[in-house]
Amino acid sequence: MKLQTRYNYVNLATTIVVLLITGVIYYQAISWILTRQKDKDLKVEEQEVFEYVGLNHHLPQIFESNDQQITFTEAKPGSIQREFINTDYFKKWGKDDRHKNHRHKGAGEYESGRGLISSVTVGDKYYKILIVESKVETEDLIRLIFTITIGVILLLLLVLLITNRFILNRLWKPFYNIMKELRLFNIADSREIPKVTTAIDEFDELNLVVVDMAAKAKHDYKDLKTFTENASHELMTPIAVINSKLDTLIQTENFSERQSKLLNDLYSAVSRLNRLNQSLLLLVKIENRLLHERKQINLRALVEEMITQFEEIFHDKELKVTYQLEDKEIYASPYLTEVLLSNLISNAIRHNYKSGEIVIGLNAESLVVKNTGNDDELNGEKIFARFHKSSGSEGSGLGLTISKQICENFGFSLKYSFEGVYHTFRVEF
Amino acid sequence: MKILIIEDEEGLRESIEEYFTGDGNVCETAATYPTALSKINMYRYDCILLDITLPGGSGMDILKTLKANNHPDGVLILSAKNSLDDRLDGLNLGADDYLVKPFHLSELKARVSAIIRRKTFDGSNLLLFNELTIDLLAKEVKVGSTLVKLTRKEYSLLLYFIANKGKVVSKNAIAEHLWGDGIDMANNFDFIYSHIKNLRKKLMEAGCRDYIQAAYGMGYKFTDQ
Numbered sequence: 001m002k003l004q005t006r007y008n009y010v011n012l013a014t015t016i017v018v019l020l021i022t023g024v025i026y027y028q029a030i031s032w033i034l035t036r037q038k039d040k041d042l043k044v045e046e047q048e049v050f051e052y053v054g055l056n057h058h059l060p061q062i063f064e065s066n067d068q069q070i071t072f073t074e075a076k077p078g079s080i081q082r083e084f085i086n087t088d089y090f091k092k093w094g095k096d097d098r099h100k101n102h103r104h105k106g107a108g109e110y111e112s113g114r115g116l117i118s119s120v121t122v123g124d125k126y127y128k129i130l131i132v133e134s135k136v137e138t139e140d141l142i143r144l145i146f147t148i149t150i151g152v153i154l155l156l157l158l159v160l161l162i163t164n165r166f167i168l169n170r171l172w173k174p175f176y177n178i179m180k181e182l183r184l185f186n187i188a189d190s191r192e193i194p195k196v197t198t199a200i201d202e203f204d205e206l207n208l209v210v211v212d213m214a215a216k217a218k219h220d221y222k223d224l225k226t227f228t229e230n231a232s233h234e235l236m237t238p239i240a241v242i243n244s245k246l247d248t249l250i251q252t253e254n255f256s257e258r259q260s261k262l263l264n265d266l267y268s269a270v271s272r273l274n275r276l277n278q279s280l281l282l283l284v285k286i287e288n289r290l291l292h293e294r295k296q297i298n299l300r301a302l303v304e305e306m307i308t309q310f311e312e313i314f315h316d317k318e319l320k321v322t323y324q325l326e327d328k329e330i331y332a333s334p335y336l337t338e339v340l341l342s343n344l345i346s347n348a349i350r351h352n353y354k355s356g357e358i359v360i361g362l363n364a365e366s367l368v369v370k371n372t373g374n375d376d377e378l379n380g381e382k383i384f385a386r387f388h389k390s391s392g393s394e395g396s397g398l399g400l401t402i403s404k405q406i407c408e409n410f411g412f413s414l415k416y417s418f419e420g421v422y423h424t425f426r427v428e429f
Numbered sequence: 430m431k432i433l434i435i436e437d438e439e440g441l442r443e444s445i446e447e448y449f450t451g452d453g454n455v456c457e458t459a460a461t462y463p464t465a466l467s468k469i470n471m472y473r474y475d476c477i478l479l480d481i482t483l484p485g486g487s488g489m490d491i492l493k494t495l496k497a498n499n500h501p502d503g504v505l506i507l508s509a510k511n512s513l514d515d516r517l518d519g520l521n522l523g524a525d526d527y528l529v530k531p532f533h534l535s536e537l538k539a540r541v542s543a544i545i546r547r548k549t550f551d552g553s554n555l556l557l558f559n560e561l562t563i564d565l566l567a568k569e570v571k572v573g574s575t576l577v578k579l580t581r582k583e584y585s586l587l588l589y590f591i592a593n594k595g596k597v598v599s600k601n602a603i604a605e606h607l608w609g610d611g612i613d614m615a616n617n618f619d620f621i622y623s624h625i626k627n628l629r630k631k632l633m634e635a636g637c638r639d640y641i642q643a644a645y646g647m648g649y650k651f652t653d654q
Contacts, residue, residue, distance in 0.1 A: 236509035237438050240531035244444035247534040250597045250647055251448070260645035267601045267647070274531055293513060309608060312582075316620040335513065 004168045008161060015157055019150070027146060034138045035114060039084055042116040045070070045131050053120050059127065067134045077126040080119035089113025089134040111136045174198035178207055185214055187221045228284050235277050242270050272396070279398040283386075286336065286405045297337055299328045303362055306341045313349055314358070323360040328367075330429065332410045340406045343399045344369045344425055350395060351423065359422065365429060370422035377418035384414075430545055433474040434458045435465040435491065436507065437483050441530075445478065448534040449541075452595065462486030469495055469502070475545050476503040478537070479524070481510065489522065496523045503544040507532075533602035535593045542592035558591050559653055560637060572635035582607050583628045590641065590651035599648040625649060 001009075045068065052060040059072050069089070088110040115132040174196065181193045193214045198204055246267060255263065303325055314321050330337070348358045348371035356372040374390070382388050384404045387397040400414075403425075407414040413428045432449055436442040437460050446456045457472075459465035462485035469477065469491060477495070481488040492504055504524045508515060516527045525544045528537060546556065546565065554566040562571040568584055570577045579587065589606055590598070603621050629641050644650045 236530045237441070240509070241438060241440035241444070243531040244441055244448075244534055247599065247602070248444045248447055250599060250644070253597075255645045255647070257646070260647045263647055267599055270531075271601050271605075312608075312620040312624070316623075 004165070004172070007168070008164065011164075012157075012161075019153055023146065023150065026149065027142065030142050030145060031138075034142065035135075038114045038133055038135065038138060039116070042084070042114065042131050042133060046116060046118050046129065049118075049120060049129060049131075053122055057122060059120075059122055067137070069130075069132045071130045072120075072127045073130070075119070075126055075128040077121070080117065080126075080128045082118045083116075085115045085117060087113050087115040087132055089132050089136075091134060091136075112139065171200065174200065174203040175206070178203070178210055182210060187217055228281060231281070236274075239270060239274050239277065243274070246270065276396045276398070279396045279402060282339065283398060283402050283405060286402065286409055293333050293335070294331055295334050297330050297332055297334055299330050299337070299367065300325045300362060302334075302337060303341060303360065303367070306338075306345055307360070310345055310349065317349060317352065318355040319349065319352055319358055320355070321358045321360070323362075325360070325362040326364065328362055328364055328429070330410070336406045336409065340403050340427070343403045344427075347371075347395070347399060347425070348423075351390065357422075367427040367429075368424060370419070370424045372421050373423050375421075378416060378423065380416045383416060430454045430475045431473075432456050432541065433465075433468060433472075433477045433502075435460075435478060435483065435488065436480040437461065438480075444534060445537065448538065448596070460484075462491070465491055466494065469500065470498075473500065474502045475548065476505060476541050478541070479504055479506050481506060481508045481515070481519075489518065492519070492522050492524055501548065503541075503548045505537075505540055505544060507537075533599065533605065535589070535596060535598045535602045536606055538596070539589050539592040539606065543588075556588075556591065558594070561591075561632075563588070563591075572632060572637040575635045577631050577635045577637075579628065579631060582624055583631070586624060586628055587632075590649070594640075594651050595654070597644040597648050597650045601648075603648070 049060060049070070060070075062070055062072075089112065091108045091111050112135045113132045114135050115130060118129045118131070120127050120129055177196065184191075185193060193211050195211055196207055198207070246263065250263060303323070307321065307323060345358075345360075348369050351373040352358065352371050353373065357370075358372075359368070359370040361368040361370075378390075384400050386401045388400075389395065389397040404414045407427055415426050415428070417424045417426065430453065432454060434442055434445050434449075434456060436445065436458070439460070442458050442460065446458055450456050457468065457474075459468050462483045465479075465483065465488075466486075479488045479491060483491075488506065488508075492506070495502060495504065505526045505528060506519045506524045507528055507530060508519070509530045519527050525547070526540050528540055554564055556563040556565055560573050563569070564571075570579055570584065570587065585607060586603070589603070600621055607621070607624070625641060629639060633639055638653070640651050640653055642650045642652065
């Protein structure tokens, strides 16, 4: 969710809640004030009745009025408590309300009203006075005031939202610019993130931090590259010496069978050490994205070439190789793609049994290398871990780790599954 | 052939020198940048084996000096850096080949022979070895006047053997030469055997002497002695 949207949501939610609360308070306040006003009117009316009774010693004549009704009822002396009540006001239809009269049965309708119950003694008789006034006008007034207020507030809110939108968009512009720069940032290339000055301190600071960070990352990356190269050089040189000494040693002739066996073992150990070192360096390079050369590659041609390359080895192990290849172009590093294919195919050979099967499939979605081998399913998580090896494997234990890294580097995924008798590795593009 | 070995690692330098000396080859060595620089300015070589990281300077600068003075010496870069940038830099500067450490001496010898063959190209593309005639352009092999049909790998193997004649070449080295070091089928070189068997059979059927000898189960030796 965008910050602005989120901000607007929160803003809207709080405004609405506050508005509702204010509305309720406002309504209560106005209605309290207006009710007090009504009560005052009622008291005046009561006073008039008292004065009339005091002067004339009989009950006043009851006049029909549009918004006031007074009734007198005889009651038991002392039974009436003086109180204000909310009650219904029965409004009779007037003459000009004739059209209403047609539509509604009855002589009028009930409206909400306010009443005052009081008592008066006329001679020896005790009367209950009920004065009721219609509250319709009051409520209409409240409604009107309330509506206008809500309207104004809503308008204000709308205006705020619109201005916020424009202002925020403008305010956040430097932020998006910095983001764009960051997205373009490539640790390996020489382009720097430009320093920009904005009117906002926070963004200036962010820009500064980003520029610093990028410079530091580039510096560290360069260090790392140097380290990788140095490590490579330092390790490769002694291995090269051992290798060349072995090559020289075998020229000296006259070896016993035991000696040649020892020499052979030395050779394979050195070549394993060499491959292990190469693999480690390759892994470091891939993980640090040091190999970023990319080309359009015809994967089908490359797979076919690989299969030809491995032909002797397939033949030697009497493996039955079947393949079905469709055209597929990928945009990737040719070197790494070759390493990936070579790793997958060598694994399919290495973990196969004599006269086993290898099935290679390529289509627009995926590249699949299946092989027969051990009957047990492999642990799909562990096999991609560094130095995870099946017992007796001659490999470096890095092959699948490298393969997975290469796939991730290109945005592909590498998955293992066990399908029937086939151990299946699937590269999904 | 006169060869200059510029390499700071003593062990490696000595092995290379020993492997290359003899059979009409003369080797000189240089262990530091200044020695190397003075040697290339004073003498001409058929091929210079050039290490990149040297005490006192970079091998790349030696290469630049050579090219700036239009010296025709063949240059093979020996580097521990298996990085594409370095390889391209080296080849762009005019090096003839680039070999990554560690390497087999037989591989180095084969590469150097190829460079020298190209440099001393004198109108004929023929490589002669007793009754064997190899047309390097047409990639044809003849025994006397009989054409021998070899596969790509067998042809490459034969050239490799001739470049390393008289030397024991290990199975490891042969495997890496033919399949590259990407294919690591350690301890399983049976498939090399079948290639050698076929090559031998084809050559002998065409009337060639049997030059390929197995050497103590470690490798093979191509020799006319």
